[in-house]
Amino acid sequence: xxxxxxxxxxxxxxxxxxxxxxxxxxxxxxxxxxxxxxxxxxxxxxxxxxxxxxxxxxxxxxxxxxxxxxxxxxxxxxxxxxxxxxxxxxxxxxxxxxxxxxxxxxxxxxxxxxxxxxxxxxxxxxxxxxxxxxxxxxxxxxxxxxxxxxxxxxxxxxxxxxxxxxxxxxxxxxxxxxxxxxxxxxxxxxxxxxxxxxxxxxxxxxxxxxxxxxxxxxxxxxxxxxxxxxxxxxxxxxxxxxxxxxxxxxxxxxxxxxxxxxxxxxxxxxxxxxxxxxxxxxxxxxxxxxxxxxxxxxxxxxxx
Amino acid sequence: xxxxxxxxxxxxxxxxxxxxxxxxxxxxxxxxxxxxxxxxxxxxxxxxxxxxxxxxxxxxxxxxxxxxxxxxxxxxxxxxxxxxxxxxxxxxxxxxxxxxxxxxxxxxxxxxxxxxxxxxxxxxxxxxxxxxxxxxxxxxxxxxxxxxxxxxxxxxxxxxxxxxxxxxxxxxxxxxxxxxxxxxxxxxxxxxxxxxxxxxxxxxxxxxxxxxxxxxxxxxxxxxxxxxxxxxxxxxxxxxxxxxxxxxxxxxxxxxxxxxxxxxxxxxxxxxxxxxxxxxxxxxxxxxxxxxxxxxxxxxxxxxxxxxxxxxxxxxxxxxxxxxxxxxxxxxxxxx
Numbered sequence: 001x002x003x004x005x006x007x008x009x010x011x012x013x014x015x016x017x018x019x020x021x022x023x024x025x026x027x028x029x030x031x032x033x034x035x036x037x038x039x040x041x042x043x044x045x046x047x048x049x050x051x052x053x054x055x056x057x058x059x060x061x062x063x064x065x066x067x068x069x070x071x072x073x074x075x076x077x078x079x080x081x082x083x084x085x086x087x088x089x090x091x092x093x094x095x096x097x098x099x100x101x102x103x104x105x106x107x108x109x110x111x112x113x114x115x116x117x118x119x120x121x122x123x124x125x126x127x128x129x130x131x132x133x134x135x136x137x138x139x140x141x142x143x144x145x146x147x148x149x150x151x152x153x154x155x156x157x158x159x160x161x162x163x164x165x166x167x168x169x170x171x172x173x174x175x176x177x178x179x180x181x182x183x184x185x186x187x188x189x190x191x192x193x194x195x196x197x198x199x200x201x202x203x204x205x206x207x208x209x210x211x212x213x214x215x216x217x218x219x220x221x222x223x224x225x226x227x228x229x230x231x232x233x234x235x236x237x238x239x240x241x242x243x244x245x246x247x248x249x250x251x252x253x254x255x256x257x258x259x260x261x262x263x264x265x266x267x268x269x270x271x272x273x274x275x276x277x278x279x280x281x282x283x284x285x286x287x288x289x290x291x292x293x294x295x296x297x298x299x300x301x302x303x304x
Numbered sequence: 305x306x307x308x309x310x311x312x313x314x315x316x317x318x319x320x321x322x323x324x325x326x327x328x329x330x331x332x333x334x335x336x337x338x339x340x341x342x343x344x345x346x347x348x349x350x351x352x353x354x355x356x357x358x359x360x361x362x363x364x365x366x367x368x369x370x371x372x373x374x375x376x377x378x379x380x381x382x383x384x385x386x387x388x389x390x391x392x393x394x395x396x397x398x399x400x401x402x403x404x405x406x407x408x409x410x411x412x413x414x415x416x417x418x419x420x421x422x423x424x425x426x427x428x429x430x431x432x433x434x435x436x437x438x439x440x441x442x443x444x445x446x447x448x449x450x451x452x453x454x455x456x457x458x459x460x461x462x463x464x465x466x467x468x469x470x471x472x473x474x475x476x477x478x479x480x481x482x483x484x485x486x487x488x489x490x491x492x493x494x495x496x497x498x499x500x501x502x503x504x505x506x507x508x509x510x511x512x513x514x515x516x517x518x519x520x521x522x523x524x525x526x527x528x529x530x531x532x533x534x535x536x537x538x539x540x541x542x543x544x545x546x547x548x549x550x551x552x553x554x555x556x557x558x559x560x561x562x563x564x565x566x567x568x569x570x571x572x573x574x575x576x577x578x579x580x581x582x583x584x585x586x587x588x589x590x591x592x593x594x595x596x597x598x599x600x601x602x603x604x605x606x607x608x609x610x611x612x613x614x615x616x617x618x619x620x621x622x623x624x625x626x627x628x629x630x631x632x633x634x635x636x637x638x639x640x
Binding site: 238 | 457
């Protein structure tokens, strides 16, 4: 009976509470200028990725045989056709970077989703069930964390075969322990709070207790971690591409572009500089956002 | 304290066995027959194949093979590299000093710049100095270091011709290997210019590998410092009329350093990951480049052994950090 009367009230406060929470969050978040700039840049990158075919001046794979290694437009010998110059087989660098944004964002989204979902599941189970299951899960996570993440990802890709899909799976696997640890720690902290006991006494079933009662209260550190691992995923995927173990040429993935451009570093600086700048700015924007998220979501941490 | 150490080591053993099992399973997940891989292009007759399968123990059950592997591990035997035909352990130990030398230089670079930068930013919180220092730290933290290395090569080797592009020392110099550390060996050799050559080869890789730890240490030092500067004892020290330098440099820093030391310890994993990229860019003959090359050559015993040894190293350093932390902070060692 208590459940029947309690339900609508709880749902109501949650709805108004959510809008208020968001307003409070945005007030703190927008206080941080860097975070807002990061967010704006990130939105811009997303738009570029979505509308890549409309924005890009050329097809990313089109080879202009009459314009090999053309410098950017502002340098002597540059052409307006190719704003950021061309690479060694005459492909437009700007168009490749624009299309490359699709791969990087895709990698970030897929890796974070995979790692977040599996990490939350395992963390909830470990924290909620406890006992030997907890020990087993946490030991396995310790094992994954004992390997340097890039090395483990590299080795995993070697087993699975080099491709962007396998790189994403490998990176998600090496990032997942962080989510498991965070979720488990948060669950252990919340599990014995009064509201959880109350829900349990009221007869809430374990699954609902896990996902509906406890999980929403553990989300703050997970969101911050998601921003951090989004940028790490982009960096790691680019590093794997650079080592020849990620996306394969001629894919215009930023790391793969760098690997192809390596032999021209002393002759054509732009083919090396531009994709790297794209990686740096995107990752920087996400990290700026991440710092803002951390400050806004975690009042315990010192605001900077 | 003794109990604390025992518990920590006790927790490490199952993890290590798990790591060994992971590295061991890894090689068996790879497609292809290990004996055919060993035989290379020449191929083997069926009889010879069976003989080799028996010789390497591949015909035994999985768990027995794993026990053999563990047994070998306890005796420092991790198998033989397919490519060089040398034991994996001795291969690793030959290359490891190069990686260690580079890592030590990188972490010193990161500490020497990062801690003062963090302290400085904390004491001038909110000023333009603080903002620009922390902005640079965030850029460093976001840096794709393989690209950063290429940029530095373009600038310092390509345009300015100040530093060499790759390797550990100029080919002009040849001297016996004593310690494996090029800086020390070149000094010991007494050859003119050898030490300078070793230093100039080391500068760019050190900067590249040290960039991310530098950013992390600077950020961590700043936030730890801010926390400490708000404490009562710091106010007391100020009220007593101690000079700001003494308050910040001695009273506050000492306590702020505790979390920073943990951060520095945790950078070892970052360094080993970074070494893979840095060594590849600069053709630095260390463990990271060896691992990448082994993966590309499908030299599975080398990959398996290298993974295991690197993981062991990271675990031991983390253990050392844990123990150090327990030593300086009694609260930690008495929980649980």
